[in-house]
Amino acid sequence: MIRYLRHRYSKIVLSIVISLSYFCLSLGTILGVGFFWSGQMVKAVEPSTSHPQATATSNQLTKQLPAQDIQQGRQYYATAQYESAIQVWQQATQYFATQRNVLSQASVLSYIALAYQQIGNVSEADIAISASQQLLNDDGLQNQSNYWSVLGQTLTNQGNLQLLRSQPANALNAFQQAMTAYTTANNIDGILRSKLNQTQALQALGFYRRALTNLTDLEPLLIEQASPLLRAATFRQMGELFRITGDIDQAQHVLQASLDIVEKLDAPAELAQTWLSLGRIAQAQGHSDQALDYYQQVIAFAVSPTLTLKASVVRLTLRFETGQADVTDSELADIQNQLTHLPISRTSVYAQLDLVRSLLDFSHQGLSSTIPSLLQQTLDQSKKLGDSRAESYALGYLGEYSMQAQSLSDAQSYLEQALKIAQTIQADDIAYRWQWQLGRLLAQQGTLDMAIATYSNAVKSLQTLRNELVAINPDIQYDFREKVEPVYRELVNLLLTPSSETSEISQTNLFQAREAIELLQLAELENFFREPCLSVQQQIDQLVDATTNPTAVLYPIILPDRLDLILKLPNKPLQHRSTPVSQADLDARAEELINKIVLPYNYTLKEAQAISEQLYDWLLKPVDTALAEANIETLVFVLDGTLRNIPMAVLYDGQNYLVEKYNLALAPGLNLVDPQPLTEQRLAAIAAGLTESRHGFSPLESVRTEIERIQMNLTGQILLDQSFTQAALEKEINDTPFPIVHLATHGQFSSDPEETFILAWDTPIKINTLNRILRNSEQTRQDAIELLVLSACETASGDKRAALGLAGVAVQAGARSTLASLWNLDDETGALFMEKFYQILSQQNTTKANVLRQVQLALIQNPDTQHPRYWAPYVLVGNWL
Known part of the structure; x- marks a missing residue:
């Protein structure tokens, strides 16, 4: 499908057809329902033996007189003059009724149903669509040439009505039936419209990834045979879904395909729609000025009131987000004026909700005073439309506004109403938000147990969305750190807050807090990858309790006003400690430490040790005694936040570094991939590396030496320089299932x-591609990759969350262990480090964590490499055995 977009769409012969507006539906910022009508006028039914009532004379009148009404109605509809459209279409249906032209009458009745939906008269829309279906229930009509296309059209409009009523599952069924009808009629445009409508229903159900698959699986020939405007709409919808699911490059590509088509047509509405979508892409890329220009183009084009309103609202929101101080009352007044002149519709309702969301998030110059009246208007209109999602949003936003105004009783009432509606329609993607806000409110009121229960329900709602969370709602996806992460952290904060009766935290709360952080880290990785992460096979607790080498696991949890520690010792209850240090101070010291270690020539060793000692006091000193009493040999960290960027080996107690006391490892969560020791007979490796400058990166001259020294200690296969291509690496990993994969090349975690x-020699291999290569090998090998080594990587400069990329590699690659560097060593030291690592690994029957420690201790004892800059960057993630 994507290959078709790249190579075929530009070759298609374009033709002008009649098409009506297509509006993109998305959860959280729903701006309209997609309507796809037939690109041609429905022809009159020809006389037949089963329906002899239509005469030749009436057939000719049908073609002439109602055609003008139908076309006039379409023009009224396109300019949002819905009542006028209804009036002329009703004239057409009356005429068709007198002529007993059943199919044409049924077709126009379905048009009328759409218009009634737009003005919020759902009952009349129901009557019209039911009348259309009743006319089509006559089996004798099935022999008529246009029967199946008219049936498809009526089913489509029934689905639109069900979407309006927040019944997406029923709508999906209607759209699937419509597709069957269009397939029977061999109506290419109808088939494609049905696919697009199914996509919208899937979005309304919260399944953005399935919605995207629904489009990308389309046969290229189907799209090629469709009308140009419908192809453009397909590409645009696909682009929106690629944007929502995080593939911005692909989104831009298919939106450009849409733009290339509509620029050659006389289709101003489609052109403006595509500009609007491209503006969202520019905004997602951080190109605010370009995005504002696109939105302004749509506004200046003024092709339709609905598009102008959409662009005005999203432009105002972006101006708020970018902190533009010149936002004025007049801009808000202009949008309100646009709303006043639009009939009640889903477009206007969701535009108002978007506007209120911006005012709630970015209170600016007193503009938020308009929120109550806007929301009351939205609430009334959503009830009239029968749109339960919009009603839930309006009530929830009223609750949030009341919380900001400290009207807690009103806030609780609004939020509970909003939650009840969201749960009734099974909209977990918005239910979690109201549960979260209710939890905040209850905590503010001091009802701790009820607050914990409500927060826990919010987390459960998020977990039900797990497979789609990364693409469930643009509102969630782009604001993960603001709208998902706080739910987990605020729950943990409550769980680790002592009650008034005791200062001790219960074991139940400790387990729940630890699980919540685990779920957060998993959600964070899934948000990073835009797809669900792998399930893992063994819990760390079981491994710690069963291992012969005394092992402990420490969970530092960063909260706004403190650092909480949960310690797991072998066969003992969880222990809890708390250090009163703010997140801001902790982050600042962590960043300062990294700077003083990575840039040793700018700072003295004592300066680095002073910062390291401060961090040791916060993280380790509270549990020192417990670790000593348990005779711990291996200490495993499940790190949080900015601490992931620090190698724990460098923490300093005033006399010794932490690595001088323990074997150290990192775990990405509470679970590991089937941890097993690496036996001597399995010591074989695929080693790949670059020595020459490629793609703007400096040469790594010592990599050749590094690879040669690996060969001295291990058997295996070598890929060096020109032989190290992406394809060659994939082939070797699939063909030779060695337990170790060693990549000595530039790399970056971000x-x-x-x-x-x-x-690689031919291209940078991005993380998703690398993970695919490593995971695909599981189909041809009996065991997982035991050890993945990335020996010349570094975290992205200035990226406080860069180590998330390392965690992502460790989790998704499926390797039991990953050894990687957080910053790039000088070439010679890196080669020496790896030589010692493999030498010890091949000669001693010990754990990988102990091998790493021995190498680091050897470098510490060498005056030339005693600075942490040389020995600290390597971290072991995953199985430490």
Whole structure:
């Protein structure tokens, strides 16, 4: 499908057809329902033996007189003059009734139903669509040439009505039936419209990824045969879904395909729609000025009131987000004026909700005083439309506004009403938000147990969305740190807050807090990858309790006003400690430490040790005694936040570094991928590396030495320089299932998956591609990759969450262990480090964590490499055995 977009769409012969507006539906910012009518006028039914009532004379009149009414109605509809459209279409249906032209009458009745939906008269829309269906129930009509197309059209409009009533599952069924009808009629445009409508129903159900698959699986020939405007609409919808699911590059590509088509047509509405979508892409890329220009183009074009309103609202929101101080009352007044002149419709209702969301998030120059009246108007209109999602949003926003105004009783009432509606329609993607806000309100009121229960329900709602959370709602996806992460952290904060009766935290609360952080880290990785992460096979607790080498696991949890520690010792209850340090102070010291270690020539060793000692006091000193009493040999960290960027080995107690006391490892969560020791007979590796400058990166001259020294200690296969291509690496990993994969090449870890990669000779291999290569090998090998080594990687400069990329590699690659560097060592030291690592690994029957420690201790004892800059960057993630 995507290949077709790249190579075929520009070759299609374009033709002008009649088409009506297509509006993109999305959860959280729903701006309209997609209507796809037939691109041609429905022809009159020809006389037949089963329906002899239509004469030749009436057939000719049908073609002439109602055609003008139908076309005039379409023009009224396109300019939002819905009542006028209804009036002329009703004239057409009366005429068709007198002529007993059943199919044409049924077709126009379905048009009338759409217009009634737009003005909020759902009961009349129901009557019209039911009348259309009743006319079509006559089996004798099935022999008529246009029967199946008219049936498809009526089913489509029934589905639109069900979407309006927040019945997406029923709508999906109607759209699927419509597709069957259009397929029977061999109506290419109808088939494609049905696919697009099914996509919207899937979005309304919260299944954005399935919605995207629904479009990308389309046969290229189907799209090629469709009308140009419908192809443009398909590409635009696909682009929106790629944007929502995080593939911005692909989104831009298919939106450009849509733009290329509509620029050659006399289709101003479609052109403006595509500009609006491209503006959203520019906004997602951080190109605010470009996005504002696109939105302004749509506004200046003034092709339709609804598009102008959409662009005005999203432009105002972006101006709020970018902190533009010149936002004035007149801009808000202009939008309100636009709303006043639009009939009640889904478009206007969701535009008002978007506007209120912006005013709630970015209170500016007293503009938020308009919120109550806007929301009351929205609430009334959503009830009239029968749109339960919009009603839930309006009530929920009223609750949030009341909380800001400290009207807690009103806030609780509004939020409970909003939650009840969201749960009734099974909209977990918005239910979690009201549960979260209710939890906040209850905590503010001091009812701790009820607050914890409500927060826990919010987390459960998020977990039900797990497979789609990364693409469930643009509102969630783009604001993960603001609208998902706080739910988990605020729950943990409550769980680790002592009650008034005791200062001790119960074991139940400790387990729940630890699980909540685990779920947060999993959600964070899934948000990073835009797809569900792998399930894992063994809990750390079971491994700690069963291992012969005394092992402990420490969970530092960063909260706004403190650092909480949960310690797991072998066969003992969880222990809890708390350090009164703010998140801001902790983050600042962590960043300062990294700077003083990575840039040793700018700072003295004592300066680095002073910062390291402060962090040791916060993280380790509270549990020192407990670790000593348990005779712990291996200490495993499940790190949180900015602490992921720090190698724990460098923490300093005033006399010794932490690595001088313990074997150290990191775990990405409470679970590991089937941890097993690495046996001597399995010591074989695929080693790949670059020595020459490629793609703007400096040469790594010592990589050749590094690879040669690996060969001295291990058997295996070598890919060096020109032989190290992406295809060659994939082939070797699939063909030779060695337990170790060693990549000695430039690489970068980042919080952006597009900026997380390793460098091959022919191309940078991005993280998703690398993970695919490593995961695909599982189909041809009996065991998982035991050890993945990334020996010349570094975290992205200035990215506080860069180590998320390392965690992502460790989790998604499926390797039991990953050894990687957080910053790039000088070439020679890196080669020496790896030589010692493999030498010890091949000669001693010990754990990988102990091997890493021995190498680091050897470098510490060498005056030339005693600075942490040289020995600290390597971290072991996953199985430490």
